[in-house]
Amino acid sequence: MKKILEIIRYEYVTQVRRKGFWIGIFSIPIMIILSSGISVLAMFIGTDRTPVGYVDHSGVLASPVLPEPDGLFGESMEFIAYTDPAVARQALLDGAIQGYFVIAENYQQSGMVEYFTPDLSYDMVIGDFEDLMRHNLLQAYPETVRTRFEQGSNITVRALESTQQLNLDQWWNLVLPLVIAFLLFILIQVGGSYILQAMVTEKENRMMEILITAVTPTELMVGKTIGNLGVALTMLLVWGLCGGAVLLFLPAYALTQVSINWGVQVIAIVLFLETLIMMACLMLMAGVMATDAREAGQLTWFFGLVMSLPFIVITSVIFDPDGPMSTIMSLFPFTAFFVMPVRMTFTQVPGWQVALSIVLLAGMIALAVWLATRAMKQGMLSFSRKIKYSDLLKQRRAA
Amino acid sequence: MHFVDVDHISKSFGSQRAVDDVSFTVNGGEIFGLLGPNGAGKTTSIRIMLDIYQADGGSVRIFGSPIKPETRDRIGYLPEERGLYQDITLERCVMYLARLKGLDKHTAQTRMDDYFKRFDLDAHRKKKVKTLSKGMQQKAQLIVTLIHEPDLIIIDEPFSALDPVNTQMVKDLLAEQREAGRTVIMCTHQMHQVEELCDRMLLINQGKVMLYGSLRGIQQQFARQEVYVDLDQPVTETFAGVRSVQPRNHGFLLELEDGASPDNILQNLISQGRSIRRFELAMPTLDEIFIQTVKGQAPVNGVTMEG
Incomplete structure (x- = not known):
């Protein structure tokens, strides 16, 4: 036990002391924040704030009332009324406006509007115009009706035979499980790569024979596995702390809008x-089967590929969480960690399926331990020849 | 009780018989040479002894019993395929491996400090292993092998790629270990090193035992009917009991006739009134015995002996 603890300590400290570990640990959330920030910034910068003109032949905007700004940055578009399309056109040519709408006389019947702009690309200003028209068409109605019409319904989807519910309006609560699953996917990949690297390092440094005369192969395996899993869990902890710190800066109102299904999280x-x-x-x-990092990569690319499958089918899982593909992938040991929690967010997954996915993974762990032990016996002193998967099976038949 | 008792071990890899019915014992406090050409089965035999490989047949007892996890800490092993962690400091590397050998932190630190001073590595302790010279790394490997003061030291090809200075250092260290009562098994094909250091030896070839016993006993078995003499005057012709005379170094190699004994030749030379500066039995070198035995392939009769 003392030696296992020593190996755990060595593996953990070796990885955590590396600059690359800390760069990696912070670069992923920073990249996520940066990419989100850049998107928002690009939207802000890319939005043309030049006023927009309109020529109203219908009379809907005879006494225009601007809606409350609800954009991300709280600004509202400035609209300038023109009586003559030719004047509006000249204003556009002069650069005074970025485009102008011509509202047909029979708009209330036909909904016909023409938008004149220098190019044919879709313009964000159309959304603002729609808001303006809706707001003014509803002026005759009480404010509560206007608000309800403009903001739409607040639909909660409830499962028939459970307390589970989805609030479609709170999109962030739907995205959160996907984000968590994605982060867990990264953690599994990173943790696995640390272990792979640790074993390859032993072989590349010709340390294996010295080590196994000091400790048993089982002690070595257990120590390395726990030590490197500890590294992955440290990443999780740091990300959790960062996430917690971000929450501290959010207004209390925002926190009440976040609902976490703790049952799903426990299973996840x-x-x-x-x-x-x-x-x-x-x-x-x-790592034991390979002789160097390149060979190790050849032996493991398949695992990464299989684990990435949920990213390809995630839309199907969300829209058909009870379908055969979603069910199979939520039970399959390589994809269960991702698909099962997502399914549980969108549907009532039968308890036996949740239990089965946990049991299947436990069975797969037993198989993986058995294979690793076989590989250890065959490959730990094989410095120049890669052990193939078929070699492991040959040994199984011989055993 | 023998420190090591290897009893009829065999090991095959596929159709290749790597070790074939090998038996030997190693006594406490001796340096034992395990010799053989490349691919003879030396390393496989050692790996079986250390329980790295499972023998197909036979048994091994170390310190009187089959090897157990706690036995490992009483063994220091320097394999032929040896290395060190390249990306960490020398100090951390040695400390980690010492701790794996069961030393507590304080003892490991004290012994490491002593060894670093002795091997002139003190100034390099904070450097990454990969920045050290090959010689320094070999010294560090030796420290890792010996730091836990093992009762049994097994060293595979200890002199490979060593310069003369480091070779002498290793030889001194091995002799020192013997003086301290420790047992050393030295696995090599460098015969002159074995002649200098080993008390007893085992020669294997193609997995089979070819020679086994005390160094002197084996050399006597291979002794030729020849004496080497260095006289005040040259020997120009044969005389009674001498079949042929050949100049050799500063003296002459006298091949004796059948039935003639070195005593008779010595008496004869004295009776001739010659001044004798040197007279000795011409013993074969271990290199010669090695080549003769390995070329002959079959185990040599009469040379397997307990010394």
């Missing part, structure tokens, strides 16, 4: 930990 964490252990064993196996 169980499946995540199981997947992490399974991948750790598989990476350890591949």
